[in-house]
Amino acid sequence: MNESKLTREAPREAPALLPPVDVIEDAEGITLYADLPGVSKERLTVQVEADTLTLSGEMDLAMPQGMAATHAEVTLPGYRRVFTLSKELDAQKLSAELKNGVLKLRIGKVAHAQPRKVQIKVD
Amino acid sequence: MDVSLFPRDMFAELDRLQRQMQQAFEFSPSIRGFARGGFPALNVGSTPQSVEIYAYVPGVDPASIEVSLERGVLTVSGERASGLKGLGPKDTVHIEERFAGKFRRVVTLSDDLDPDAVEAHCKDGLLHISIKRKAAAQPRRITIQ
Numbered sequence: 077m078n079e080s081k082l083t084r085e086a087p088r089e090a091p092a093l094l095p096p097v098d099v100i101e102d103a104e105g106i107t108l109y110a111d112l113p114g115v116s117k118e119r120l121t122v123q124v125e126a127d128t129l130t131l132s133g134e135m136d137l138a139m140p141q142g143m144a145a146t147h148a149e150v151t152l153p154g155y156r157r158v159f160t161l162s163k164e165l166d167a168q169k170l171s172a173e174l175k176n177g178v179l180k181l182r183i184g185k186v187a188h189a190q191p192r193k194v195q196i197k198v199d
Numbered sequence: 200m201d202v203s204l205f206p207r208d209m210f211a212e213l214d215r216l217q218r219q220m221q222q223a224f225e226f227s228p229s230i231r232g233f234a235r236g237g238f239p240a241l242n243v244g245s246t247p248q249s250v251e252i253y254a255y256v257p258g259v260d261p262a263s264i265e266v267s268l269e270r271g272v273l274t275v276s277g278e279r280a281s282g283l284k285g286l287g288p289k290d291t292v293h294i295e296e297r298f299a300g301k302f303r304r305v306v307t308l309s310d311d312l313d314p315d316a317v318e319a320h321c322k323d324g325l326l327h328i329s330i331k332r333k334a335a336a337q338p339r340r341i342t343i344q
Contacts, residue, residue: 096296098282103289109282110299113239113255113324136323140246147243147306150255177257177324179284 081162087195091143092132105184112155113177120174122181124167131179202234238298239275239326241306248339250308250330257324258282266319266328271310273328277305321322 098109112120115133123130133153161167161183169184242253256264256273264277281299283292308330316331 096298098292098297099294100283100286101291101293102287106293109297110260111255111257111324113257116323135325138245140249140251140329142304143244143246143251144246145242147241148254149240150242174260174323176259177255 090154090199091152093150093152095131095157097157105138105169105182106124108159108179108183109182110157110179110181111177112174112179115155115174115177117174120179122172122179123128124161124170127161127163129159129161129183130156146194173197200310212306237304238279238302239304241304242276243306243308245309248332250332251309252306252328252330254304254326254328255324256326257320261321261326264321264326265280266317266326268308268312268314268317268330271308271312273306273330275306275326275328276301276304278302 095110095112097111100107110131111131113130114137116136118134120133121130123132137153142155155184164185165183166186167183169182171182173180213292215224239259240255242255244251244253252273252275256279257276259277259279263335264275268276278301279299283295283299286292309332311332312330313333314330318330320325321326321327
């Protein structure tokens, strides 16, 4: 699985920030960390549809009345990122955890996709 | 997009093209917000009574963030641990985009702020610092007699 296959921008939707992610693969599955500051558990959506994984979240922006922005680096109120999962990943084995604005997503591999050591016989 | 076959004014056409390019770019690289201004990303706003600073600090323990205000200069500093620590020899990193390491951002604010009236809250990786302006600096309505 290479990077270009894993990352893909969502077509025709409201503009959203692309959250930075780390993706790590080990023998049993894939772990994804995504920075989603300002998103509470209630406003975060993790969706798997066929082989497409969509992360989206809206920020809780409670700003004081009459505030005028003087400097803005975060200019959109939400995040979205779409990934294409490969066949050996099992959407049933998915767990998500949100802490301090970081989403940790764990996707397990289907049993037969886990590596097996092939014994080489010497005659 | 409508492009006339025979542009009457080459420069106007180029200008229009440049604007279109700019618009296209504003939605792609700067959309990340984070890569541009460093970590943490900051939004600053002001009201007549206060200055509000929003620092986006995902994955940082709120207790470990240092916030200081000295003569109108606000400093937010701390450290964020890498999520890639403790990898096994057979683990593969496919994407590595998140910030890791020490951070420090300094913002110069106006000098009418009251250093004793600072409040900081952190929720879901978003640090909100609210600094009140000094009473004397707040706008007062002057009655005309």
